Amino acid sequence: MTFSSSYSGSYTAAASEPLPLSLETALESLQSEDFAHRWDAAKVIKRYGELAIAPLLNLLQEADDDDDLMWFIVRTLGEIAHPLALQALIQILQSTHADDIRQASATALAQHPEAVLPQLELLLKDKQGRSHAILVLVQMHHPNALPLLLSLANEADTAIRVLAVEALSYSHDPIVLPILKQALTDPIAAIRRAAVAGLSIWKDDQAPKDLVALIAPLLRDLNLEVCRQAILTLGRLGHEVAIVPLDEVLRSPYTPDSLRPDVIRSLSWIDHPAALDCLWRELSTTAAPAIAQEIIAILGRLTAAHLHPTANQILLEALQSHNAVLKTTEVRRAIAHSLGQLRQPNALQHLIHLLLDGDRSVQLHALAALRNWPTASLNEAIQYLRQQVQVSSSLETELNQLLAE
Template sequence: MDKLLKQATVATEQRDWLSVTQCLQQLPLDECSRNHANPEAKELPLGLAMALTVLEQGDFQARWDIAKVLPQWGERIVTPLIEILEDEEADLEQRWFAGRILGGFNTPEVIRTLVKLLDHSEDEELSAIASSALAAIGHAAVEALTDLLVQPESRLFATRALAQMHCAEVINPLLSVVHDPDVQVRVTAIAALSRFHDDRIVSVFLVALNDYAASVRKEAVIGLGLSASSQTDLDTLIYLQPLLYDLNLDVCQQAAIAIGRIGTDQAAEALFPVLRSPLTPVPLQLTVIQVLARIETATTLEYLHQALSTIAEDSILEIVRVFGRIETPNLKYQAAKILLDFFKSGHPSVETTAIKQALAYSWGQLGIRDAMETLGQLQNDPQMSVRLHANAAIQQLQ
């Protein structure tokens, strides 16, 4: 054992991290466990001190290897690893490994440290490793975080920590804060609950659709949309349709996306008046167009056809583009025919370069030879970019 420690000491001085790790791996377990009796002792065992040196100074591979060795010292490593994790001046990769190792220790001190890191860290990787570590700890971490929900000053970051954990045990504590006075707590809890299937959660979404905070309504709409496919006794459309006319544009757009998930002709029928309305902002028009195109039925194509003559030019361009992405074989002809009729309609937007390019591209993608004559006309367009698009489409059709 002394020989191994001497070899490791020499390798540490030479910064030969591979040799250090190999020596420490061979230490007898009883030698490591001998240091467990007093985990609060200030002086670190020599082997542990060298292992921490590798963690501090080694490259990624060296840190990866030593991370497998460090747990053999048991809870003796908790305090130094917490110090590393909390040191904002420390190397980010070193802190990442420290957090990863701490996930193997189910102690109140570790849980408090990981929760604090989740609440204060602005680095996504550190937050992710803290979340993963808490998830690895499991039930004890959920209990600790649930206790923190009682205090208003810790409720937000405790909710955020619970929201990072993908286990069913977090459902009850998250449900307990969905009506919290703090908007951010409600938003975080409802967004996290969207991941789970539980009969109680749908009723939470329905109540939150009427929340005064737009951010809460938005998350409730998203959650209800995600649960739509699993609801057999709830007419989700009835609840979502009024949100298409919400005062907040983000809520309206998410409502359109959620209705699109329902995927029925009734859902398309609810979206069509929004698309045609002259009061609908262009960003919402674009969202509705994309949603109708994804539903991809003869009915939705006809709705998009009817909208071509009434909507903004940017929205017309989007319809032309989404038609080119139609994949259902028996709808490709319908899409190509609609675009041909639109081109011949004399609508002013047909004269714009962007729309002529998009028409040519979509006809080429749809593969319908009925467009050949019209593409021939575009080969003589004054704009070279239009001619290039027309030539490319003709080559595809041939």
Template sequence: MLIELSPATAAAEIGNWSIVIDCIHELALAQLKDNDRVLDLALQVLTQGDFEQQWEIAKIVPKLGEIAIQPLLDLVNDRDNQLENRWFGARILGEFARPQVVTALVALIRQDEDPELTAIAIGALTKIGTPAIAALTDLLAPADPEVCSVADRGMAIAILARIRHSQTIEPLIRVIDDPDPQLRTLIVEALGSFHDPRIPPLLIAKLTDVAASVRTAAVVALSLRGDLAIELHLLHHLRPLLGDLNSAVCKATALGLARLADPQAVAVLTELLASPRSTNDLRASAILALGWIGTRAAIDRLIAVLASFPELAPAAIVSISKTEREQIYASQLLVTYLHSYPDPARSDLAIVRQEIAAALGNLGNIDTVPALVELCDDPDARVRLHAMTALAKLAPTLPQ
């Protein structure tokens, strides 16, 4: 089929790249495939157009097929070309899962000549995915260490960790003890996404890593394996990290316990709340975790927080309101607590009444309407507003 490209060619001669793009857009996919004339026009736009035009033509070039690969490789490897042009070339190459593309992108990264260009090449390799794994794995244990630097190894690990394919498990396991804590963190995060029997013991071992970021990553990864909680005694392994010297590790552990579906988690979190060594930030994480667990035992613990830690009462009420398992039970306890005030109109408790009103609206128990009607007469305007909003959710036909 003869393709009429004269308008595009004429537009290219005067640098009107928008018309060139419009003409190419009008072509069917079959007309684009392996079309040298279109490729030539597209490359002109890519190297001479403005950023928006480059972005637009970059979406079309992959449709031309493999004839685009070598010109793109030439563009990317031409150090005399503008950096932005090479940036787009590397980005487009991510659409071609071919050995020569992988080799070229790895070489480009190893040159480490520009951080932005390197980042684009890494993103392209990540997009290529599994075809890049073999080339990257070769960089983990090179025959000649002088040929492959520590930076090359780090680059390979970082990309393998992003690919998230089962073929990366073996090479990542081999380097899980890399000296760089940032790389160990990436490796643990990546391995945590796979259900492979070799991985949980390695994650457990990383709970004692010297780097807090690695310990945190291991905690998160293990907490997502609730299916193995009982078999591997994960609560036993995670519990000591509630007292970790790093607060981020402690918080991640508290939240992680909620995901284990272990009935003992409530008792452990209760101990954490009561411990004089716990900060309020850590207690807030425990409160959130108990809300995620959402059993009656967990809700009971949260109700107890209202009296034990008044400053955390609003957070506890919000956590209670998010339960999906025991909404009726939770709403009943909140109404009981609301009515237990010696002086229910105390101004210092207005924030508590406000959060209870909002929680009752979220929990959806129609039997709590009388309590909300009472709160509509509260002396605090914010409490009244939240009570009316909750009533609108539960009983929209009632007069407001």
């Protein structure tokens, strides 16, 4: 990597002066191949501030074949945070051909918004510099960066426009919302996807039905990734008004199988019994084992305690279902595991019954699930089991071990 002669000249005098021994030692350690040595050396080097800039840049010009060394140099220049170091990073950003170093430079510059924004504004006026400036702006969550991002929202260059909309989607400024609404109908799929993702942060400021009305049409987008993002955004709204459009997608025979797990997850994020009704209908009728296992696993992981009894009842009904998919070994194992996670009292006898399952792996999952119950409850249930059936010696041993834990 090389720097312009006028720029390198800024450091000529500094580079000709002898360096402190500890700085020289740290610079040598920075060139070692040991990550820990480099990490410690970088911490020493940054303490020297401006004095370390020239030797770091000299080292950078010799490090073209060592990406790790280049990354440490860029990171250290960012931590020095001297105007000359930041200017060096801007030149690195523009001159490097390595994507990871360009990204590291952008990340370092984004940590100093007030110092670099004027220079970024100049870069944006240059056709070649715009693509470099946007890399910094998208990581700079600072109010003063917003006007620059807004100026790029209608950029002719698609790649820049995508990055601008993605960055704007993280802003809570009211001026951004109309931009996102407009971007929902952009001909570029990546922009539509970024816009629909950005709407999720407005869930506390906009009426849920209004947001759902904006997002729902994207469920039928011709681009599957846009559809997927619309599904996930509706789930993140967490409001019952999003259940109906999600359920329509789940019911539709035209919904690609690759999107169904996303719909299931999104419904599970909505803490409402109606969402569980949708999941139970899908579970009881699905012909796909993977979908059944996904729903069962999600039911066991629900965090809303008020939904645990309903989720538990769905799992118990699944055990009794005539759906052939729900009778498979994999599904019975998953049900045992999820019942153990929910720990509802009326599941205990059903787990005890699974100890008699014809498949050993189901028995082991039931045993593991039963470890979540108090010993007193277990003892009573096990005594009842012993009264009803002849318990094998191996199972008797496992039951005794379970009670002893």
